[in-house]
Amino acid sequence: MNTQNQYTLKDILKLEVAPALGCTEPAAVALATAAASSLLDAGRITSIQLWLSANIYKNAFAVAIPGTDGATGIDLAAALGHTGGDATQRLQVLAPVTGDHITAARELIASGSVEVNLLKEAPTIYIKAAVSTAEHTATATIEHTHDNITELTLDDKPLAEHPLLASISDSKSSLAELEDFLRTQTFEQLITLVETMDEEDFEFIRQGVEYNLKLARHGLSFGPGLGIGKTLDRLVREGLIKKDMIQAARILTSAACDARMSGAKLPAMSSAGSGNHGLTAILPIWAVKNYINETSDHEALKAVALSHLVTGYIKSHTGRLSAVCGCSIAAGAGASAAITYLMGGNLNHIASAIKNLICDLAGCICDGAKASCAFKLATAAGSAVQSALFSLHGINVKESDGIIALSPEQTIKNTGELSTQGMIETDRTILKIMIEKTLTD
Incomplete structure (x- = not known):
């Protein structure tokens, strides 16, 4: 516990990122x-x-x-x-x-x-x-x-x-205090935290990448669950779709989700308390790094660390569990910020990427963990890459549009208000529908 209410990157990773089977x-x-x-x-x-x-x-x-x-x-x-x-x-x-x-x-x-x-x-x-x-x-x-x-x-x-x-x-015990701390941060401060990474941090982030890659490889090899990742990969092989950065991210992330949601006995490295958040926060970055010239694993690991920070920052506003799909809104935004960072984007580009993604996916609901989460992770991964690329080419959703604000920080506060206050009845309705299905089966 940091008695001065200041947290290092290591503190945050320890509290927010952990293996989950x-x-x-x-x-x-x-x-x-x-x-x-x-x-x-x-x-x-x-x-x-x-x-x-x-x-x-x-x-x-x-x-x-x-x-x-x-x-x-x-x-x-x-x-x-x-x-x-x-x-x-x-x-x-x-x-x-x-x-x-x-x-x-x-x-x-x-x-x-x-x-x-x-x-x-x-x-x-x-x-x-x-x-x-x-x-x-x-x-x-x-x-x-x-x-x-x-x-x-x-x-x-x-x-x-x-x-x-x-x-x-x-x-x-310090998680609530950590979330209080995160809510006070700006994205500039989050990026500054990433620049403090030491070798222990790099090794921990690398371990998380390896955990999640093993799940993706399992999904691509066996096509468990709905087999979204393997099906996308097969469509590429059949020449029906092209494997670019966006598809690479979608394939890797959804394949890992297929494996995890089908019960593969392999741990995922979670982020902000969720394994699927961890898949979304990590794998799109790893999927696109080979498409970026002169990008090292070292730089990609820094980007993954930023993704975890942004994911935790957004979850501190939206809550741990809600009617909003956190894989889309929180981890998707984290991945988009990280991809923009990895591609050399500045603070304004990162801000635009986050706003672009939230504008795209703000209406995505969480109707429970299940095999079809792989669809949502594929969507989140693709949008993360697309939002990053759009930001680097000058696309920045205007503050006049819906819940989007001038800054990414205020946009996320708005998203949190939507999640914690605006969708309470939505969450109840989702659960009611799920329970009624079991009673009629």
């Missing part, structure tokens, strides 16, 4: 049940009960769980957290899961032991898991961020000290 919402559900289960001695589980905020419910509803051959379900994520999860691995909690764990989880669900409850009035990120045996009940509560365990109880008695509380909650 599978979609972060079912991972968070599994983390809660794994944490609660870790407080109990070996014994037959009689029940697992969950209470989830609307946005957690929405995003965990239909997305595949890693290592399960594409299986979905909040109840399955919860049961797997108990049968095979390791809470000390945070958002990679499901990494140890094997076929035996999956079988045991399905048996728990079939016995009616797993209950999922939707809390319509709760903080944006809220999960409470209660795991019971015949003798004891343990609970774990996650709030504010996907791996922030704020409370552990055993038989209704809070545990004041526990390694999970210390290693997870403490590491995230």
